[in-house]
Amino acid sequence: MKSILEYETVDYDRENHALVIIDQTKLPNDIVLLSLTAAQDIWDAIYLLKVRGAPAIGVAAAFGLAALAHRITAQDKAAFLEELAEKKEFLNSARPTAVNLSWALKRMMDVCHKNPEAPVAVLKGLLLEEAFLMKQEDIAVCRKIGEYGLDVLKDGDGILTHCNAGQLATCKYGTATASIYIGQERGYHFRVYADETRPLLQGARLTAFELYSAGIDVTLLCDNMSASLMQQGLIQAVLVGCDRVAANGDTANKIGTSVVAAVAHYYKVPFYVCAPTSTIDFHTPTGKEIVIEQRDAAEVSEMWYQKPMTVKGVRIYNPAFDVTDHSLITGFITERGIVKSPVDLRNC
Amino acid sequence: MKSILEYETVDYDRENHALVIIDQTKLPNDIVLLSLTAAQDIWDAIYLLKVRGAPAIGVAAAFGLAALAHRITAQDKAAFLEELAEKKEFLNSARPTAVNLSWALKRMMDVCHKNPEAPVAVLKGLLLEEAFLMKQEDIAVCRKIGEYGLDVLKDGDGILTHCNAGQLATCKYGTATASIYIGQERGYHFRVYADETRPLLQGARLTAFELYSAGIDVTLLCDNMSASLMQQGLIQAVLVGCDRVAANGDTANKIGTSVVAAVAHYYKVPFYVCAPTSTIDFHTPTGKEIVIEQRDAAEVSEMWYQKPMTVKGVRIYNPAFDVTDHSLITGFITERGIVKSPVDLRNC
Numbered sequence: 001m002k003s004i005l006e007y008e009t010v011d012y013d014r015e016n017h018a019l020v021i022i023d024q025t026k027l028p029n030d031i032v033l034l035s036l037t038a039a040q041d042i043w044d045a046i047y048l049l050k051v052r053g054a055p056a057i058g059v060a061a062a063f064g065l066a067a068l069a070h071r072i073t074a075q076d077k078a079a080f081l082e083e084l085a086e087k088k089e090f091l092n093s094a095r096p097t098a099v100n101l102s103w104a105l106k107r108m109m110d111v112c113h114k115n116p117e118a119p120v121a122v123l124k125g126l127l128l129e130e131a132f133l134m135k136q137e138d139i140a141v142c143r144k145i146g147e148y149g150l151d152v153l154k155d156g157d158g159i160l161t162h163c164n165a166g167q168l169a170t171c172k173y174g175t176a177t178a179s180i181y182i183g184q185e186r187g188y189h190f191r192v193y194a195d196e197t198r199p200l201l202q203g204a205r206l207t208a209f210e211l212y213s214a215g216i217d218v219t220l221l222c223d224n225m226s227a228s229l230m231q232q233g234l235i236q237a238v239l240v241g242c243d244r245v246a247a248n249g250d251t252a253n254k255i256g257t258s259v260v261a262a263v264a265h266y267y268k269v270p271f272y273v274c275a276p277t278s279t280i281d282f283h284t285p286t287g288k289e290i291v292i293e294q295r296d297a298a299e300v301s302e303m304w305y306q307k308p309m310t311v312k313g314v315r316i317y318n319p320a321f322d323v324t325d326h327s328l329i330t331g332f333i334t335e336r337g338i339v340k341s342p343v344d345l346r347n348c
Numbered sequence: 349m350k351s352i353l354e355y356e357t358v359d360y361d362r363e364n365h366a367l368v369i370i371d372q373t374k375l376p377n378d379i380v381l382l383s384l385t386a387a388q389d390i391w392d393a394i395y396l397l398k399v400r401g402a403p404a405i406g407v408a409a410a411f412g413l414a415a416l417a418h419r420i421t422a423q424d425k426a427a428f429l430e431e432l433a434e435k436k437e438f439l440n441s442a443r444p445t446a447v448n449l450s451w452a453l454k455r456m457m458d459v460c461h462k463n464p465e466a467p468v469a470v471l472k473g474l475l476l477e478e479a480f481l482m483k484q485e486d487i488a489v490c491r492k493i494g495e496y497g498l499d500v501l502k503d504g505d506g507i508l509t510h511c512n513a514g515q516l517a518t519c520k521y522g523t524a525t526a527s528i529y530i531g532q533e534r535g536y537h538f539r540v541y542a543d544e545t546r547p548l549l550q551g552a553r554l555t556a557f558e559l560y561s562a563g564i565d566v567t568l569l570c571d572n573m574s575a576s577l578m579q580q581g582l583i584q585a586v587l588v589g590c591d592r593v594a595a596n597g598d599t600a601n602k603i604g605t606s607v608v609a610a611v612a613h614y615y616k617v618p619f620y621v622c623a624p625t626s627t628i629d630f631h632t633p634t635g636k637e638i639v640i641e642q643r644d645a646a647e648v649s650e651m652w653y654q655k656p657m658t659v660k661g662v663r664i665y666n667p668a669f670d671v672t673d674h675s676l677i678t679g680f681i682t683e684r685g686i687v688k689s690p691v692d693l694r695n696c
Contacts, residue, residue, distance in 0.1 A: 198570035204658040222546035223572040224604025228670040256572025266610040310552040317569040322576040
């Protein structure tokens with residue numbers, strides 16, 4: 001059987017002009033590829049987390065917009081651009097927190113602005129090539145993050161990660177997992193600990209799955225067990241991904257990240273955010289301005305379970321993300337180097 | 349339909365000489381009463397968490413031993429005591445961490461030592477009365493804890509709790525929930541936040557259930573969401589129970605408690621351990637000497653789920669408890685008052 005790592009997280013079918021993704025809600029039990037060509041289906045795939053992870057969402061939205069552009073029948077340039085802008089706004093509304101969604105879609109629209117003379121048919125081709133370029137860039141960025149990350153790790157280290165910032169969240173390598181995969185190439189043995197990440201269990205279903213499939217030493221734990229590991233000295237570093245980094249370094253990432261950060265702070269374990277620079281949003285001054293997506297209560301009370309796991313009617317708090325204060329972050333591992341704060345990138 | 353709060357968490361059927369408990373693994377969907385008379389069934393009920401919560405385990409073990417004593421056929425006193433000691437050791441082996449199990453069983457055996465002249469039939473009666481006395485004491489202790497707890501709370505406070513240290517963990521009132529119930533009697537309105545408490549979801553299945561049934565304002569959250577609430581200033585105090593408090597104040601409680609404590613420490617939220625003095629073990633100097641029960645991996649990977657929630661073969665870490673360092677604990681709310689450290693109880 002083909003390993004999960006041999007599948008492309010996000011791809012494009014040039015023959016049928018379709019966005020192709022692995023349906024991540026079915027993992028680890030079933031590997032199902034989805035071929036999407038309709039705006040509502042692409043929106044649903046992002047909203048329902050069939051594709052998730054900030055970098056993967058960005059590339060999926062780019063391929064998705066390319067597929068939708070291909071189907072716009074208007075030959076008139078102005079009409080084409082108007083319809084494309086509508087599709088872009090629609091896809092952009094699927095999830096508010098990760099900056100990569102709006103970043104990638106804006107970059108696609110910029111292709112149109114940079115090629116004002118191009119006829120519609122040519123623009124459609126340019127849009128698709130831009131999306132492929134973004135995919136290639138994502139792979140290169142993740143690899144660089146992995147290489148820089150190895151500078152702060154040593155063979156034998158215990159690494160804790162939260163949610164899935166792995167290959168399944170990107171086009172290859174992952175962000176938080178990149179150092180683990182590249183370390184493996186170089187013969188390092190890391191002990192990796194994966195938080196299961198309630199409510200949607202991305203750590204159990206995705207991170208433990210992909211690392212185990214790669215032959216990496218991985219142990220799964222519930223989100224409330226990190227302090228127990230750190231007390232025993234088993235964790236030398238925490239590596240997490242991010243959905244949006246504010247200019248001051250406050251970082252939105254999967255709910256629970258700031259819990260791990262506070263625990264690591266108490267136990268004096270270095271806490272690194274693995275951040276493609278595309279995830280850094282200098283237009284957002286601090287974490288207070290980041291919109292946090294609130295999701296359906298049933299994700300907590302019912303999803304994955306055979307029976308309701310609490311009493312009907314009880315109120316449920318279910319934010320998809322939280323903001324980790326910059327004071328808790330040891331450093332940002334980016335494709336341009338490791339920095340203490342986003343502003344330091346000016347010197348990289 | 350009868351409210352869950354109208355059932356006795358732990359009781360004794362005098363007619364059939366049986367320990368009677370609510371099967372807590374079936375909550376909140378089904379309320380099933382179990383009537384137990386065999387040693388293996390009582391051991392299983394404790395090991396499988398059909399009855400759980402340190403105070404409830406203590407009283408259940410006492411009633412359980414009384415039921416087993418009733419069935420010992422030996423008329424010879426020495427033979428009776430030998431068999432009773434065997435049953436006691438067997439029940440004591442069900443779970444290692446909560447001190448109340450061994451404390452309660454030792455107290456039952458002390459009844460025999462204090463009544464050396466009593467014939468077997470009389471002893472059986474004395475054992476049962478001791479178990480009933482322990483139940484009454486547990487109710488009184490919890491009520492006092494609730495009254496003292498109100499000294500550090502004010503109307504309108506947001507209270508976070510972890511796992512279930514509620515009525516279902518005791519004979520009435522709970523420990524961490526006692527102030528909430530007694531506050532309700534006095535017209536206070538608390539906003540209570542209940543961690544769901546993976547892997548066995550005692551917070552979702554039990555705490556949210558019992559508080560909601562009592563008409564208390566309760567919101568359920570995943571274990572990784574506490575920092576998100578504290579960032580928003582929604583939590584004024586954390587109240588948790590405990591399974592064993594070492595002489596220096598290090599506290600073993602449900603896995604995840606020390607995560608909440610570290611997060612509360614960072615956000616400067618007071619963190620109180622609600623502790624019947626029976627849970628304080630002066631024979632254990634620090635948390636390092638507390639044995640932490642490790643449980644089955646399937647509780648994390650499969651229990652409650654329709655399908656396996658991670659890949660087969662992956663290693664899983666599943667300790668039932670962790671130890672919260674005494675430096676993270678604002679105070680211990682006991683039936684004898686609120687103290688900074690167990691040693692201060694000498695002055696209460």
